[in-house]
Amino acid sequence: MDKQIRMEEYAGYQYIEGGVCAAQGFTANGLNCGLNPDKAKNDLGMVYSERLCTAAAVYTTNKVKGAPVLVTKRHLGMSGGRAKAVIVNSKNANTCNADGVEIAEKISELAAQALEIRPEEVIIASTGVIGQPMSPEPFAAHMQELAAGLSREGHTAAAAAIMTTDTVRKEVAVEFQIAGRKCRLGGMAKGSGMIHPNMATTLNFITTDAAVSTEMLQTALSDIVEITYNCLSIDGDTSTNDMVSIMANGAAGNPEITMDGTEYQSFRQALYIVMAAMTKMLAADGEGATRLLECSCVGCPDRQTAVSIAKSVVQSSLVKCLLFGCDANWGRIMCAIGYTDVDFDIDKVDVDVASAAGTIEVCKGNAVILPFSEEKAAEVLAEDEIHININLHQGEEQAKAWGCDLTYDYVKINGDYRS
Amino acid sequence: MDKQIRMEEYAGYQYIEGGVCAAQGFTANGLNCGLNPDKAKNDLGMVYSERLCTAAAVYTTNKVKGAPVLVTKRHLGMSGGRAKAVIVNSKNANTCNADGVEIAEKISELAAQALEIRPEEVIIASTGVIGQPMSPEPFAAHMQELAAGLSREGHTAAAAAIMTTDTVRKEVAVEFQIAGRKCRLGGMAKGSGMIHPNMATTLNFITTDAAVSTEMLQTALSDIVEITYNCLSIDGDTSTNDMVSIMANGAAGNPEITMDGTEYQSFRQALYIVMAAMTKMLAADGEGATRLLECSCVGCPDRQTAVSIAKSVVQSSLVKCLLFGCDANWGRIMCAIGYTDVDFDIDKVDVDVASAAGTIEVCKGNAVILPFSEEKAAEVLAEDEIHININLHQGEEQAKAWGCDLTYDYVKINGDYRS
DSSP: OOOOOOOOOBTTBEEOSOGGGSSTTEEEEEEOOSSSSOTTSOOEEEEEEEEEEEEEEEEOOOSSOOHHHHHHHHHHHHTTSEEEEEEEEOSBOOOSOTTHHHHHHHHHHHHHHHHTSOGGGEEEEEOSBTTOOOOSHHHHHHHHHHHHTOBGGGHHHHHHHTOSSOSSOEEEEEEEEETTEEEEEEEEEEOSSSOOSSSOOSEEEEEEOSOBOHHHHHHHHHHHHHHTGGGBOSSSOOOSSOEEEEEEOOTTOOOOBOSSSHHHHHHHHHHHHHHHHHHHHHHHTOTTOOOEEEEEEEEESSHHHHHHHHHHHHHOHHHHHHHHHTOOOTHHHHHHHHTOSSOOOGGGOEEEEEETTEEEEEEESTTOBOOOOHHHHHHHHTSSEEEEEEEOSSOSEEEEEEEEOOOHHHHHHHHTOOO | OOOOOOOOOBTTBEEOSOGGGSSTTEEEEEEOOSSSSOTTSOOEEEEEEEEEEEEEEEEOOOSSOOHHHHHHHHHHHHHTSEEEEEEEEOSBOOOSOTTHHHHHHHHHHHHHHHHTSOGGGEEEEEOSBTTOOOOSHHHHHHHHHHHHTOBGGGHHHHHHHTOSSOSSOEEEEEEEEETTEEEEEEEEEEOSSSOOSSSOOSEEEEEEOSOBOHHHHHHHHHHHHHHTGGGBOSSSOOOSSOEEEEEEOOTTOOOOBOSSSHHHHHHHHHHHHHHHHHHHHHHHTSTTOOOEEEEEEEEESSHHHHHHHHHHHHHOHHHHHHHHHTOOOTHHHHHHHHTOSSOOOGGGOEEEEEETTEEEEEEESTTOBOOOOHHHHHHHHTSSEEEEEEEOSSOSEEEEEEEEOOOHHHHHHHHTOOO
């Protein structure tokens, strides 16, 4: 599958290059510090803003939390929701280690020293294998070099540093206006396996030059996570280390957004566009995936019902196998809709399956599967991006969820992950 | 993998042959009526008791319910919890069909006519592909032959008739005493794919010659389903047609059990033994499975906590891949324990992984993974039956859950199920 997703258009928002450095005043870098034995692959990344940023984050809901998650929470608490830098490594999650928190603090201090900032202004994150001892040595040995190499072009090196089983870098940025000021918001993400709703679901860093208060940053981030990353499922597993963070340095010069209103809504929309695009990229690059699945659920009494049903479909192993096998076994879709644990009348539901090759009506009420052409179904399912569209006809709310097919390669990748 | 599970021993209960005909007064039969184009494979089964039975059932929680589920509910309601026969087919679920209920009623009538009983004394079930038109013709053509061939030996033919992607027949029966009377309880099951907690999870028929009131049958069945079938996960999908039913004809001559007490507990234990063994058989024969996983969670504040944690582990795709790949990536087990949506202190938890080849201590408190020998881990994980043992040290309650590894063959079987 072509891992490049189709980017949706939104009036007033232009996609731009630059990832986490698209916003004014942010620099980044990435390098190999030796955690990854393949020296051609970056394993340590940094993002930096000389201007102090407001900052917010959403963390994994797993009870087993990676040490970096605990340390970032503490830092943002100590700094009152302010930050200047992100330090992040791959290949070792620094989770379930006896001295994990000490090590994460040590790495934060190393980054702070190199940048001449305070340790509590550092957001720290790690991804990789759980329960492997981690030494601060490789970090100490490379931190100066990492900081010295910070640049506006460094976003690709940083995005490469957070890749694990990802096959492509994930970066998105948009340019937009707030109160007549040109603003930018961009980010980078890693995903692939262990991605599941009901939590922050991925390692993800967002930067913006819009001025937004810590409170409104947190409000927007928590809200958008619900309808983007939390609507993504690769394999139903919820990681110990997942985190989404956002830093806003105000370099765009707009009056700081401190409450809901037109300006907040413009900012929130930018965040939605970037996070929805990255969510779709994560689904398309799911471990072993050959097909992207987008499930849209409309006509719902409330957003939670829409989210739950859409997620139930993209999470179904049998639907995922259906996609992989291009098998028009529609009963599996009906089945996954039916076991969603929310209240609705199944007899009013319409379902269709669509792709660039056309649309098949699966069901129009009464939970009865309609006759269809096997030939056309095969054509529709042969495309890279499949849409399952559900209309409950029971309200006005809607949501989307994203996933991918379940393939031999998923099993292969995860049968032997540590090697 | 050898699909034969190790049967646990229980004092006072002997395993016996006979499946659904182990109990006195039950006969059964199975044949090919043409739903399965492979004439060597049975697709229609019947179980019968001349004595009127008390009867109870647990049904799928899926909102999309197979027509036979709706019809059985109606029948048991009309008969006041009494039944004399089961009629069941494979290859077609009779679900999401416009005339499904009429057809299921028609098949019940055909069975009732052949047996000279009332239609509401018939428990009906179907399993197979969803949304395929079903004709009563093949049933009409073979019902007399099916009824005429009923015998005490017919349990194997009936058990064969309910197999779909199952590779082995599943039958278990025990002999035990109630109030000095020899009683028997046995059953047959089908499973393989689409098996998931939070519902009845499989097609399953149980018979006993103990005398038990409808109310106490329902109480026992609902209770035991919670800690057996509902603790089984193959792929996380919850079927539209799943049902567990029990019929008690009283032929053993014990005074009818109408309340809790010693006699009820003896009966409940027999039901537990048979249903737990069948649950384990279903896990061992999961689609594509090469390894059986039993997760035991003890030291819990309540049964629900124990059930939730044990299920979380057996459902984890990453743990399932770990088993397939024999990869000692213990972090995945910690991760799955951690994302269970119940309240407990993760820092008190002990975890070990055991098999016939030995035991590995994974964690003893503080959510820290202990050092271990890769060599020994490889030996332990190479066995057919793997046990993950969790102790919360936070109470006295416990539960088990069962699952299997995720393999290439699961993906293969489900990428092309309909053919």
